[in-house]
Structure formats: structure tokens, C-alpha cells
Amino acid sequence: MLGKLEFIEPLVSYEGETVKGLEAAFRETAEDYLATCEARGVEPQKPYR
Secondary structure, eight states: EEEEEETTSSSSEEEEHHHHHHHHHHHHHHEEEEHHHHTTTTTOOOOOO
16 A cells, blocks of 8 residues: 655655555654655645645
């Protein structure tokens, strides 16, 4: 199963073998995205304005 963070550039995707695995991958990917933004000194994109 595959997923992606909608309305975020560049593409941020994740995958898992089960629903539980997909949920865990989503959390890990979101945390990594936020950490990367912080390390680069940029504001994380949000799907709403």
C-alpha cells in the first residue's frame, strides 16, 4: 500500500504492507518531513491556508 502527503511539495510518500504498517510509515514520514524543514530553516507547508 502506498500513501503521500497531499498538497506538499516536493512529493512526500510512504508505504506499508498492512494498514497498521501504513499508519506507522505515515507518522514516521510526517516527523521526518518536519525535522527536515527545521534543519533547513524553512516553514513546513500545510494543506490549508
